[in-house]
Amino acid sequence: MLSTKRAMVAFNTGKLDFDFFSPGWLPEGEPQGDFTLSHSILTVTEYFITLPEKQNPYADIERIYGNPVGTISGYVYFNDKRFDRLDFQSESTLMQALGKKRIDVIIMEEAAARYWSAKHKVKIALGPIHTQGSLALRVHNRHKDKLSRINNALDYLQETGQIQAILDKYADFSI
Numbered sequence: 682m683l684s685t686k687r688a689m690v691a692f693n694t695g696k697l698d699f700d701f702f703s704p705g706w707l708p709e710g711e712p713q714g715d716f717t718l719s720h721s722i723l724t725v726t727e728y729f730i731t732l733p734e735k736q737n738p739y740a741d742i743e744r745i746y747g748n749p750v751g752t753i754s755g756y757v758y759f760n761d762k763r764f765d766r767l768d769f770q771s772e773s774t775l776m777q778a779l780g781k782k783r784i785d786v787i788i789m790e791e792a793a794a795r796y797w798s799a800k801h802k803v804k805i806a807l808g809p810i811h812t813q814g815s816l817a818l819r820v821h822n823r824h825k826d827k828l829s830r831i832n833n834a835l836d837y838l839q840e841t842g843q844i845q846a847i848l849d850k851y852a853d854f855s856i
Contacts, residue, residue: 692714707759726810728807731806731808749767750766751784754769754770776798777803794807
């Protein structure tokens with residue numbers, strides 16, 4: 682997976698034909714550009730995340746705004762003008778920084794946060810939702826003619842339970 686900015690450059694230069702994307706990650710009313718989205722594959726939720734002892738001060742989203750928030754370098758956050766970004770190279774390093782108390786609040790998708798918190802033994806608290814929406818394939822418009830076949834394949838994988846089986850195997854929400 683490429684960061685959002687690098688993915689857009691790759692889309693525009695023809696080096697990337699598709700990736701995974703959520704329209705919830707775009708600012709309100711921003712055009713989708715030179716791509717079209719497939720049917721929804723799954724729902725993703727990004728949270729403002731903190732350590733349990735910091736949960737109360739950051740339970741209200743308005744108290745987060747104006748403060749430093751840990752983010753992933755190169756990712757686009759639709760409302761990043763409302764907080765001070767502190768960019769990290771990966772979700773792993775972002776979670777490590779939270780665990781070492783170098784930052785009080787981070788933004789991360791729930792499954793990724795649970796995975797990296799377990800991996801680095803960092804107890805986390807999910808705060809307010811940052812974004813929530815469907816995750817789909819973002820297909821460059823030069824391949825728009827293939828979208829119906831892609832959607833049919835996704836529908837088949839949904840109907841036969843194969844997508845859920847993959848999620849059950851790799852996204853352990855019991856952590």
